[in-house]
Amino acid sequence: MTELASPQRESTEPPSPRSSGTSVQSYLDEDSRPVPAALRYDINEDLGTAPMDIDRYISREFHDREVDKVWRKVWQFVCREDHIPNAGDHITYDIVDDKLIIMRQPDGSIKALYNVCLHRGRALRQEGGRVSELRCPFHGFSWNIDGTLKNLPCAWDFPEVDPTNLPLPEAKVAVWNGFVFINQDPDAEPLESFLGSMLNDWGRWNYDDRVVYSHFGGVIDCNWKVAGEAFIEGFHSLATHPQMMEWLGDENTQYDVIKGENWSRQIVPQGVPSPTIANHISEQEVLDSYYETRAFYTQGKGRDLAVGDEGTPRVPLDSTARRELAAAMRTALAEQFGSEQDHWTDSELLDGIQYFVFPNFYVFAGPRTNAVYRFRPHGNDPDKCLAEVFLLAQQPADGSHPKPAEPRWLQPGETFSDITEIGLLGPVFDQDMANMPFIQEGLKSMRGPGVRLTRYQENRIRHYHQILDEWMAR
Numbered sequence: 001m002t003e004l005a006s007p008q009r010e011s012t013e014p015p016s017p018r019s020s021g022t023s024v025q026s027y028l029d030e031d032s033r034p035v036p037a038a039l040r041y042d043i044n045e046d047l048g049t050a051p052m053d054i055d056r057y058i059s060r061e062f063h064d065r066e067v068d069k070v071w072r073k074v075w076q077f078v079c080r081e082d083h084i085p086n087a088g089d090h091i092t093y094d095i096v097d098d099k100l101i102i103m104r105q106p107d108g109s110i111k112a113l114y115n116v117c118l119h120r121g122r123a124l125r126q127e128g129g130r131v132s133e134l135r136c137p138f139h140g141f142s143w144n145i146d147g148t149l150k151n152l153p154c155a156w157d158f159p160e161v162d163p164t165n166l167p168l169p170e171a172k173v174a175v176w177n178g179f180v181f182i183n184q185d186p187d188a189e190p191l192e193s194f195l196g197s198m199l200n201d202w203g204r205w206n207y208d209d210r211v212v213y214s215h216f217g218g219v220i221d222c223n224w225k226v227a228g229e230a231f232i233e234g235f236h237s238l239a240t241h242p243q244m245m246e247w248l249g250d251e252n253t254q255y256d257v258i259k260g261e262n263w264s265r266q267i268v269p270q271g272v273p274s275p276t277i278a279n280h281i282s283e284q285e286v287l288d289s290y291y292e293t294r295a296f297y298t299q300g301k302g303r304d305l306a307v308g309d310e311g312t313p314r315v316p317l318d319s320t321a322r323r324e325l326a327a328a329m330r331t332a333l334a335e336q337f338g339s340e341q342d343h344w345t346d347s348e349l350l351d352g353i354q355y356f357v358f359p360n361f362y363v364f365a366g367p368r369t370n371a372v373y374r375f376r377p378h379g380n381d382p383d384k385c386l387a388e389v390f391l392l393a394q395q396p397a398d399g400s401h402p403k404p405a406e407p408r409w410l411q412p413g414e415t416f417s418d419i420t421e422i423g424l425l426g427p428v429f430d431q432d433m434a435n436m437p438f439i440q441e442g443l444k445s446m447r448g449p450g451v452r453l454t455r456y457q458e459n460r461i462r463h464y465h466q467i468l469d470e471w472m473a474r
Contacts, residue, residue, distance in 0.1 A: 017456060019251035021275030024267045024351075027252075032323055033345040038201040039267065039353070045259045047462045051450035056465070057223045057443050063382035067096045070359055070471050073185045075194050077361045077374060078102050080212055080390070081178050083128075083404050084110065088145050091128035093182070096380050100171060101125055101134070102180060103145055112171040112182040113147045134168070143168050177207040179363075179372075198263040198355060205365045210392040211402055213369070216419050217388035218410035219378050220433055222440035224360065224385035225464075228375040230432050232356050232464065234268055235457040238276060240431050245274040246281060246289035247321070255456065257463045264460045268352035271322030287321035288312050294424050305332060326350055333367060338397025341367060356460065358467045369393040371425065383440060387433065391422065 025042055028035045055062050078093045084104040092115060093100045099115035101124065115123050117136035124134045124143075133150055135142040142151040147168040155163060172183040174191035176199075181191055192199060220227050230236060237250035244250075249269035256265040271290060273281045291305065291312050305328055315324050326346035333341040333349075347353070348366040356362050362373035370392050378384035388407070395401060408419065416422070416429040443451075453462055 019275050021249065021252045021278060022272070024249075024252060024254035024269055024347075027249075027269050027272065027322070028345075028347055030320075030323075031346045032326065033343065035345050035347065036204050038204055039345070039347060042254055042256065044255050044257050044456060044459055046455070047257070047259075047459055047466060049453070049455050051448075051452050052462075052465055053450050054443050054446055056468070057226055057440070058382065060382060063377070063380075065472060066468075067377075067380075069474060070468065071095050071184075071377075072098065073183070073188065073474075074359055074471065075174070075181045075183045075188065075191050075357075076359065076376075077179055077372075078112070078182050079180050080210075080392075080404060081110075081175060081180055081208075082212070082401065083180075086130065088130045088132055089128075090125070090131070090145075092125055096377050098184065099123060100182065102173075102182065105146055110173050110175070110180060111147060112173050113143075113168040114170070116168075117141050118166060118168070177202065177205075178210060179207070179361075194262055195357060196261045196263065197258070198261070198357065201355075202365070207392060209395050209401070211395055212390050212404035213393045213402070214391040214408075214419070214421055215388070215405045216408040216410070216416070216422070217386055218414075218416070218433075220385050220387050220436050221383065222385060222436040223382055224375045224377050225468075226439050226443075227385050227387050227433075227436055228360060228362075228373075229461045229464070230435070231362055231373055232264065232266065232354075232460040233458050234266065235454060236432075236435075238274065240435065241428060243293050244428075245277060247271055247273065247286050247293070249274060251275045251457075253457070255460050257459050259463075262467060263355055263357045264463050265355050266352070266460065267347070268354070269322075269347075270350040270352065271320075271325045271346075283315045283319075283321045287315050287324060290321065290325060305329065322346060322350065329368070333394070336397075337394040339394070356464070358464060367394065387429075389422075389425070389429070391425075 028039060076095065079091050079102055083091055084102060087104055087106040090101050090103040093102055101113045101115045103111050103113055105111055115125055117124055117138065119136065119139055119141045122136050122138040124136055131145065133142045133144060140151065140153045144150045147170060149163055149166040152158060152161065152163050152166070172186065172188055174181050176191060176195065234250045234253040237248060238245060247270060249272045252269050252272065252275060254267045258264070271286065273286055294305065305325070313324060313328065315321055323346060326349045329349040330341045330344065344367050349368065353365040354362060355365065360375050364370035364372070372390040372392060374388045376386050378386045410416070416433070417426040419426050
């Protein structure tokens, strides 16, 4: 794909304070490969420091307005194209009380049909799969996979119904980079317009042929925004993920926030220590910790670099842990996927380059096995949400395109750490999710002006809620 121009915008606001640690852009100055323009801008427009009201997390009235003004109006990610490769293949997607069938058509297009029989309201499908028709189990009404009516039982008894004009209602559908989005608003702007200038960055990262090798999730006892906010800031890492501080530049994270856009970004440097301990740790200790943390939490399984029989690699005097880890990652990816990986920058191989698109699409950029997060209300309950992760990998070396992994939902007593193939991500998710119910409980008893946010490190959260407020005011 052709690389397009990235945002070049100057803010008139005074710069926010930053950590005294080494910046992401300084690490990019030392990268072993030419760094693309998509990573070379640094924009964090100031959104102030005012507290946020608490009702947006706990109020039934706010939740109900959110359903009407956001979930029934905004573009949202529903699946990957390869979840539904052939005509009749479909998945079911529920958002609050709305139920849809995302269906592949004979001409290759995709439709989003409402999953409701137009007779008495019974759901047509309980799960995804492949069908030649959509038939209601209650009375046998059926529709073709394009939504046109196929069979009207006892048609003589429905004198008001025109059998040629009773199609299933549809939502809008759009596809970007292999991701399928739907929008229930017939007057919604095009997806490309909604994504805005973010599209300029993604000429370098083509995910059309990525494979979903793991899909997992669970029900969390908190509002969907409480869960989602934890994944657009690294401020919590020191307290919540202390095992990563020797190789994760938490306070060094770059946060890109642009007023008027529906997306934001963070770049979390890895292979470098947190500024809190940077003066007390060597490059070799950074590299050792990177390997040792993964070995301890994954027991040799999962998606991360592993130590070979020769032991932990050594960092030459003229190199850094970051550069050595990037080189090891290039080699590992080339061996795993059977293709040349030499052009990727150290940053793309190591760092957490994460884009967030309102309201709930989180996608990481780069050649590694990258994650996509999704958070949405669980049923019609403002105190519960569904947290999901899709892991995307390059196609295997043999050119095959494996069927996407079936979703694995955590059962009572299970933790994300029990999913061994996701490596270190499992324990990290468990640490994050352990906070969520207590946050939801605490918000209900919080007094004072509201939720307080840092000016820089949590500016993406403020931007997120600024977008939310704009939708709620429409």
